[in-house]
Amino acid sequence: MNLTEDLKNPIFKTIGEISDSLGKDVYAVGGFVRDIFLQRPSKDLDFVTVGSGIELAEAVAHHLGPKAHLSVFPNYGTAQVKFRDLELEFVGARKESYNRDSRNPIVEDGTLEDDMRRRDFTINAMAISLNEKSFGELIDPFNGLIDLHSGVIKTPLDPDITFSDDPLRMLRAIRFATQLYKKSDDSENPSYSAFRIDNDTFSAIKRNAQRMEIITRERINDELSKIMRAPKPSVGWRLLDMAGLLPYVFPSLIPLKGVEMKEGKGHKDNFYHTIQVVDNVASRSDNEWLRWAALLHDIAKPTTKRYDPKLGWTFHNHNFIGEKMIPRIFRTMKLPLNEKMKYVAKLVGLHMRPQSVGDQGVTDSAVRRMITDAGNDVEDLMILAESDITSKQPDKVRRQLEGFKKLRERMQYVHDADELRNWKNPVDGNEIMERLGVAPGPEIARLKDIVKEAIIEGEIPYDHDAAWEYLINHK
Missing domain, CATH: 1.10.3210 (Hypothetical protein af1432)
Structure with missing residues (x-):
């Protein structure tokens, strides 16, 4: 499948040409590719190159000129180029391995296939070539396109390994099931249906729920925020409960669950x-x-x-x-x-x-x-x-x-x-002390409350002079 028609923004040709000049293969990957098929706009663009992603980002930023802002993150082997309204993320193809007690992966250089293999879900494990010889060609090693059309969220590899390696992926699965909708093929009467989590994948989430303990609150909150911004947030909260993740991501909600009976x-x-x-x-x-x-x-x-x-x-x-x-x-x-x-x-x-x-x-x-x-x-x-x-x-x-x-x-x-x-009491505390000789303390609050109650009850207008006259007569 060739997606040249979906790559109309000249930035894709530019990145492909720069990569060709460096002798590198480069691909658009991740959410951008997925969102093409879901007909969702995407301004955050991720690119994978076989080699140094930082080197490619530096070359792209240099080509785009002074309006491009380059940020390099050498510890992660990534770089970002902000240009106009686009955010371009570059990384070298890599493979990852994890220590069971750490949330941080051990990263090594790898092939495109290695990079696709480490991704969280098949719908995010697709790539589009940007090099001139194969511009627009879709690479889909784990049948992500089939899962997109079916509205299914599943891992490219054994889900127990995927979730044990990076437990945040369990929460991301639920976020995607809350956030993503697929459009029917009926153009005259289009309808939308939510994505669902594959049964084996969901069972693995249940088995690995306790692994969420190693994930930072900041990463969890970022996913919860995206769930809350979805059209129907209850989908996510229901799935979090069903999967056994609720005690790890928002334990304060647990006591709300259940019904108690007394005398019928x-x-x-x-x-x-x-x-x-x-x-x-x-x-x-x-x-x-x-x-x-x-x-x-x-x-x-x-x-x-x-x-x-x-x-x-x-x-x-x-x-x-x-x-x-x-x-x-x-x-x-x-x-x-x-x-x-x-x-x-x-x-x-x-x-x-x-x-x-x-x-x-x-x-x-x-x-x-x-x-x-x-x-x-x-x-x-x-x-x-x-x-x-x-x-x-x-x-x-x-x-x-x-x-x-x-x-x-x-x-x-x-x-x-x-x-x-925009309520503000027309009688000021400093004015009370000055005009009535009241010392600082609770008496000032009592006098201000007299004015507030009179205004709320409609006895006097919301007016400074009327408030003072009332207070002098009722203090």
Whole structure:
């Protein structure tokens, strides 16, 4: 098979010509080749040459001129050339061997076949020649094209060896099964179906799950992030659970699993409810951190679960306790300890608020309070709350959606909603100390709360002078 028509970018001819001048064979490999057949765009281009990849990268960068930026990584035998909107990765063909207790391979020079053999899956073990004599020719030693058309993820070699050598490949298999979709051959009525992991490959993942212990959190988080950005993240989380990888990649989710029965009453399985909520959010928002908030919104339910003979199963304050758990989880998982963590924690703490505001009859004061607390994230909060509806009872779903609809309508009517999203108390602490002679301490917070409550309850406008007049009369 020849893929010349898919190599229209002149960079491929350029790299082929430079390689010919150096007497080297060069190939486009990996995800770029796979994505040609999946009709997916790809700007990150990987190239393998038989010989020194660094030497070829240096020659390419020199040819492209000052707009090309070269980065060399001699310890790994790789180099990168950034040129305009392209990232070109170069490596020499190699073969790898592993020590069982190390995540780092022993790398030696090898042939193209050696290089294809070391790759994770058959769909990533294809190459396209760029040399003039065979430009566009597909090299497919492990029938990756057949597996692409079948939508199957399998390893080129014995999966037990593949996964024991580099356990991250197990997580990558699940990420690809979540991320990749194949298009039907019907051009008039195209449909898409997800990839599946080959049975023998999946069994090997189960057998080697414990090997994930040698993989760094950073590498794991990179794969989890890609799962979370997929169209339907629940596919990945379900597979992680089924494969036995969940305890190694996100142990905090394990207590959510299962249903407990008392006096014939059970509660929903909070793990499967949670990943459904993530899908619901994903269908409405590309915001990865809103999806993480969905994943963690019920994280405190196992801690707060109680059975009351009159009320059944309760999870009182699971939202507030969950909010306090987020920093520890992010620290343990080595997720970013910055504004993203604060955003997730805030939404976890507030995720019950829209429902409770609706239960109160959607009063203006309750709406103002919710807008004030959520700030600029109030729309994300509403998406999370609406996505949290996963009941199988149509009447219950209808009532909840009607309640949220009324809440949204009321939010439109609250005339000061825009100011409240950027809430800042019109009475400043320094001004309180100066004008009222109050010493630094909790008394300042109490006085500021008096003003905040009056504004939220609609007793005074969101205005500095009105706030001061009110405070002087009610302090």
